[in-house]
Amino acid sequence: xxxxxxxxxxxxxxxxxxxxxxxxxxxxxxxxxxxxxxxxxxxxxxxxxxxxxxxxxxxxxxxxxxxxxxxxxxxxxxxxxxxxxxxxxxxxxxxxxxxxxxxxxxxxxxxxxxxxxxxxxxxxxxxxxxxxxxxxxxxxxxxxxxxxxxxxxxxxxxxxxxxxxxxxxxxxxxxxxxxxxxxxxxxxxxxxxxxxxxxxxxxxxxxxxxxxxxxxxxxxxxxxxxxxxx
Amino acid sequence: xxxxxxxxxxxxxxxxxxxxxxxxxxxxxxxxxxxxxxxxxxxxxxxxxxxxxxxxxxxxxxxxxxxxxxxxxxxxxxxxxxxxxxxxxxxxxxxxxxxxxxxxxxxxxxxxxxxxxxxxxxxxxxxxxxxxxxxxxxxxxxxxxxxxxxxxxxxxxxxxxxxxxxxxxxxxxxxxxxxxxxxxxxxxxxxxxxxxxxxxxx
Numbered sequence: 001x002x003x004x005x006x007x008x009x010x011x012x013x014x015x016x017x018x019x020x021x022x023x024x025x026x027x028x029x030x031x032x033x034x035x036x037x038x039x040x041x042x043x044x045x046x047x048x049x050x051x052x053x054x055x056x057x058x059x060x061x062x063x064x065x066x067x068x069x070x071x072x073x074x075x076x077x078x079x080x081x082x083x084x085x086x087x088x089x090x091x092x093x094x095x096x097x098x099x100x101x102x103x104x105x106x107x108x109x110x111x112x113x114x115x116x117x118x119x120x121x122x123x124x125x126x127x128x129x130x131x132x133x134x135x136x137x138x139x140x141x142x143x144x145x146x147x148x149x150x151x152x153x154x155x156x157x158x159x160x161x162x163x164x165x166x167x168x169x170x171x172x173x174x175x176x177x178x179x180x181x182x183x184x185x186x187x188x189x190x191x192x193x194x195x196x197x198x199x200x201x202x203x204x205x206x207x208x209x210x211x212x213x214x215x216x217x218x219x220x221x222x223x224x225x226x227x228x229x230x
Numbered sequence: 231x232x233x234x235x236x237x238x239x240x241x242x243x244x245x246x247x248x249x250x251x252x253x254x255x256x257x258x259x260x261x262x263x264x265x266x267x268x269x270x271x272x273x274x275x276x277x278x279x280x281x282x283x284x285x286x287x288x289x290x291x292x293x294x295x296x297x298x299x300x301x302x303x304x305x306x307x308x309x310x311x312x313x314x315x316x317x318x319x320x321x322x323x324x325x326x327x328x329x330x331x332x333x334x335x336x337x338x339x340x341x342x343x344x345x346x347x348x349x350x351x352x353x354x355x356x357x358x359x360x361x362x363x364x365x366x367x368x369x370x371x372x373x374x375x376x377x378x379x380x381x382x383x384x385x386x387x388x389x390x391x392x393x394x395x396x397x398x399x400x401x402x403x404x405x406x407x408x409x410x411x412x413x414x415x416x417x418x419x420x421x422x423x424x425x426x427x428x429x430x431x432x
Contacts, residue, residue, distance in 0.1 A: 018387070019391070053387070054322035054391075
């Protein structure tokens with residue numbers, strides 16, 4: 001990176017945070033931001049402003065039936081299909097008693113927070129940092145890499161080079177180490193990247209796995225892991 | 231194994247939503263609570279539709295973009311990060327990006343410089359509601375700051391952000407060098423930040 005190119009790219013940050021650079025220039029700006037603290041600061045400052053700009057638009061009364069239309073679309077999507085519910089559990093883990101653990105799993109699915117990482121370079125940095133942490137539980141499979149690390153108030157799962165889950169299916173993270181896998185939440189990959197915060201501490205967790213599950217996730221894994229720890 | 235129970239609450243019924251109720255609303259969405267989606271639409275639907283309408287002249291397309299915005303919220307409520315701003319600014323921003331995608335695919339949908347300019351000059355800075363909730367205060371601060379920009383800065387920012395133009399297209403349309411367009415956008419953003427900060431303090 002020449003000093004001159006750095007200055008050119010820095011001048012593009014305002015257009016970039018306004019979503020006003022041609023698509024072909026975006027990648028170079030993103031790559032540069034990852035390694036340039038000065039430009040990243042500029043992007044942080046300017047994007048704090050551009051992120052609220054849409055609020056300048058005057059609200060407008062909604063067309064008739066708007067809410068009902070949206071609800072109809074999402075109901076269509078969440079209507080249970082015939083197949084997914086019937087998928088049997090896979091036994092790549094040992095499967096002991098069914099009880100309170102099932103309740104914990106349901107609660108954990110709900111607490112997983114998927115952070116949209118598109119265009120978020122801070123996220124890319126956090127992913128890299130987590131993957132490099134020496135205390136990380138590392139996962140791999142199919143060319144993708146992932147890690148789970150302890151964070152304040154829970155844990156963070158990150159992945160890179162993970163393709164999108166097939167069809168309507170989702171990925172689901174499982175913590176291993178107790179009697180049975182405990183769900184860390186469902187997620188999708190965005191541009192191959194994932195950043196998923198879970199409310200779960202890693203105390204007692206000895207490994208982790210990721211499976212592909214029907215929309216909404218499963219109470220126990222129903223497929224072989226696509227990513228697993230060593 | 232220890233875990234944090236998710237707080238699913240219905241305290242978001244109050245229309246004056248603050249950041250805390252944003253988080254509660256999103257948690258209810260994650261729990262697949264349809265009432266939460268309805269609340270989100272009741273609260274932010276007009277704003278989202280307003281943003282889409284500003285960018286797309288055509289009402290049916292704006293409606294589609296607004297619908298898409300809420301469907302996206304339902305699919306991935308976790309994409310909203312309360313640390314990065316309010317839910318209304320998140321949703322307005324999603325609607326803006328979706329609408330601009332449509333405009334970029336179909337150039338004939340672009341609104342003219344003149345019509346965009348006229349709209350933001352006449353409405354910006356109006357006090358929307360004297361009963362001022364946190365949401366309305368935030369919107370007024372942004373609209374008010376935009377109204378106080380120099381007309382050259384506002385024109386460039388409105389063309390880029392609401393007009394869906396790249397900085398190069400802004401330069402061509404305004405008949406200025408690309409470097410000037412970039413500088414105008416940057417100076418405009420910095421001035422906006424100053425203006426918004428001074429509103430907050432006053």
